[in-house]
Amino acid sequence: xxxxxxxxxxxxxxxxxxxxxxxxxxxxxxxxxxxxxxxxxxxxxxxxxxxxxxxxxxxxxxxxxxxxxxxxxxxxxxxxxxxxxxxxxxxxxxxxxxxxxxxxxxxxxxxxxxxxxxxxxxxxxxxxxxxxxxxxxxxxxxxxxxxxxxxxxxxxxxxxxxxxxxxxxxxxxxxxxxxxxxxxxxxxxxxxxxxxxxxxxxxxxxxxxxxxxxxxxxxxxxxxxxxxxxxxxxxxxxxxxxxxxxxxxxxxxxxxxxxxxxxxxxxxxxxxxxxxxxxxxxxxxxxxxxxxxxxxxxxxxxxxxxxxxxxxxxxxxxxxxxxxxxxxxxxxxxxxxxxxxxxxxxxxxxxxxxxxxxxxxxxxxxxxxxxxxxxxxxxxxxxxxxxxxxxxxxxxxxxxxxxxxxxxxxxxxxxxxxxx
Amino acid sequence: xxxxxxxxxxxxxxxxxxxxxxxxxxxxxxxxxxxxxxxxxxxxxxxxxxxxxxxxxxxxxxxxxxxxxxxxxxxxxxxxxxxxxxxxxxxxxxxxxxxxxxxxxxxxxxxxxxxxxxxxxxxxxxxxxxxxxxxxxxxxxxxxxxxxxxxxxxxxxxxxxxxx
Numbered sequence: 001x002x003x004x005x006x007x008x009x010x011x012x013x014x015x016x017x018x019x020x021x022x023x024x025x026x027x028x029x030x031x032x033x034x035x036x037x038x039x040x041x042x043x044x045x046x047x048x049x050x051x052x053x054x055x056x057x058x059x060x061x062x063x064x065x066x067x068x069x070x071x072x073x074x075x076x077x078x079x080x081x082x083x084x085x086x087x088x089x090x091x092x093x094x095x096x097x098x099x100x101x102x103x104x105x106x107x108x109x110x111x112x113x114x115x116x117x118x119x120x121x122x123x124x125x126x127x128x129x130x131x132x133x134x135x136x137x138x139x140x141x142x143x144x145x146x147x148x149x150x151x152x153x154x155x156x157x158x159x160x161x162x163x164x165x166x167x168x169x170x171x172x173x174x175x176x177x178x179x180x181x182x183x184x185x186x187x188x189x190x191x192x193x194x195x196x197x198x199x200x201x202x203x204x205x206x207x208x209x210x211x212x213x214x215x216x217x218x219x220x221x222x223x224x225x226x227x228x229x230x231x232x233x234x235x236x237x238x239x240x241x242x243x244x245x246x247x248x249x250x251x252x253x254x255x256x257x258x259x260x261x262x263x264x265x266x267x268x269x270x271x272x273x274x275x276x277x278x279x280x281x282x283x284x285x286x287x288x289x290x291x292x293x294x295x296x297x298x299x300x301x302x303x304x305x306x307x308x309x310x311x312x313x314x315x316x317x318x319x320x321x322x323x324x325x326x327x328x329x330x331x332x333x334x335x336x337x338x339x340x341x342x343x344x345x346x347x348x349x350x351x352x353x354x355x356x357x358x359x360x361x362x363x364x365x366x367x368x369x370x371x372x373x374x375x376x377x378x379x380x381x382x383x384x385x386x387x388x389x390x391x392x393x394x395x396x397x398x399x400x401x402x403x404x405x406x407x408x409x410x411x412x413x414x415x416x417x418x419x420x
Numbered sequence: 421x422x423x424x425x426x427x428x429x430x431x432x433x434x435x436x437x438x439x440x441x442x443x444x445x446x447x448x449x450x451x452x453x454x455x456x457x458x459x460x461x462x463x464x465x466x467x468x469x470x471x472x473x474x475x476x477x478x479x480x481x482x483x484x485x486x487x488x489x490x491x492x493x494x495x496x497x498x499x500x501x502x503x504x505x506x507x508x509x510x511x512x513x514x515x516x517x518x519x520x521x522x523x524x525x526x527x528x529x530x531x532x533x534x535x536x537x538x539x540x541x542x543x544x545x546x547x548x549x550x551x552x553x554x555x556x557x558x559x560x561x562x563x564x565x566x567x568x569x570x571x572x573x574x575x576x577x578x579x580x581x582x583x584x
Contacts, residue, residue, distance in 0.1 A: 070446070120486055139488065139573060189509065364442060
């Protein structure tokens with residue numbers, strides 16, 4: 001059995017499952033964010049009558065529009081805080097703690113071999129530590145809040161073997177953009193995407209970037225087999241090894257599709273407007289003028305991402321026609337970046353630091369674009385209108401490409417600057 | 421469950437940001453939400469549309485965010501059913517849980533043209549294109565999902581189960 005089959009068999013109480021089979025599961029946690037207000041409104045009456053399934057099951061993170069940008073969002077946040085208090089929800093993270101997906105991993109709520117569902121499409125990120133995680137809709141989340149149980153279809157699986165080693169200036173983001181460009185935005189629809197091969201070169205941060213974008217090729221979940229890199233990360237954040245049991249695919253697992261990529265051939269990639277699979281090599285689009293750069297988000301807002309950004313911007317200035325926005329994925333990342341002097345370098349270079357949250361990525365506030373403007377972003381989506389304006393263009397890249405481009409004011413190959 | 425309406429056809433990868441753009445996500449009033457349905461994909465959608473009409477599309481319909489409003493605005497507008505070559509999985513589940521019928525039929529999605537008169541039988545699993553005089557079959561959905569659709573969504577279904 002593949003990873004997805006094994007974990008769904010485990011949670012479904014079956015010895016063996018096959019793709020297409022439907023299993024009933026009780027996930028370890030349910031994640032909801034600013035949409036918690038809309039979710040609980042659906043089940044007011046039932047909540048009064050039966051209460052929530054249990055106090056440790058939901059994880060509620062305020063991250064989407066923080067601090068509140070309007071009276072409407074402020075009211076929304078208030079409804080959520082009241083709900084959390086009333087029901088004694090243990091895992092609540094108010095504004096400023098971080099983006100929900102980062103919080104799930106940092107707080108040790110997503111662990112190897114666990115099953116998690118969340119009412120956000122990028123819930124697939126936790127495959128970075130070997131968990132099975134998938135996005136669901138609000139109504140499903142409402143039902144889960146009450147019952148703690150739902151159904152899942154066992155997906156077919158795709159195996160992606162990563163061979164060779166990335167060259168300097170090429171990042172995990174380039175790998176996933178390359179793959180999505182190759183198999184398309186629907187290339188992994190309904191599938192479990194299971195990575196293997198030379199993954200030791202990827203930190204948990206890198207794996208997070210790749211798993212985060214699984215949904216951009218339609219995947220149900222993405223998975224990296226836990227190894228010593230995973231366990232040492234979890235040791236570091238204070239998670240006892242006895243609190244999780246990794247699940248691995250069998251050697252003879254049957255995959256719908258097997259792909260192999262040689263990383264040593266990969267180059268920096270750019271997803272061009274208006275779809276994530278409209279991917280070009282950086283030299284094909286180099287020279288395109290940009291007005292804004294966004295470095296951060298749940299895709300690329302971790303310390304290693306900010307570190308490479310600072311390395312590139314140290315002693316330099318952001319181009320006068322470019323606004324550089326930095327969006328750390330969490331308070332913890334922010335604190336570490338402060339301690340390491342990263343924030344100081346970035347601020348001196350001319351960057352604006354945003355609070356840890358979703359910021360302008362979904363176009364609600366903090367860096368919305370004007371018609372005709374172009375943004376180079378390290379986020380995961382470049383759909384038309386995504387950053388608040390349908391006449392604006394969004395290009396996606398790695399933090400290295402975005403940082404170098406911020407200096408020159410045009411899309412630039414980072415390898416021209418990062419020689420070593 | 422039988423749906424009758426005209427087809428309005430779009431291409432591949434119709435994403436949730438064009439079904440209901442992020443700038444309207446704060447809207448809660450159904451009437452307000454409906455005004456912007458598919459606005460960034462087809463500003464004339466509401467001019468062509470009559471209640472009960474069927475949205476027909478290519479691969480990966482509803483890809484992108486898990487926003488429920490993408491389904492809600494289509495449902496509030498009165499879309500009878502969505503027929504596509506394939507759906508993004510979150511959208512598919514979203515639609516069922518909101519009581520909006522969705523049908524995966526690559527053949528039908530290929531051949532049906534905008535303006536064709538359709539009749540869709542969800543229980544029996546077929547689509548009739550009356551304009552072209554063609555019939556397409558699809559795998560009928562499992563019984564427990566049918567019950568969710570019939571109840572008008574997952575929450576009404578749960579309420580019903582609670583009462584039973």
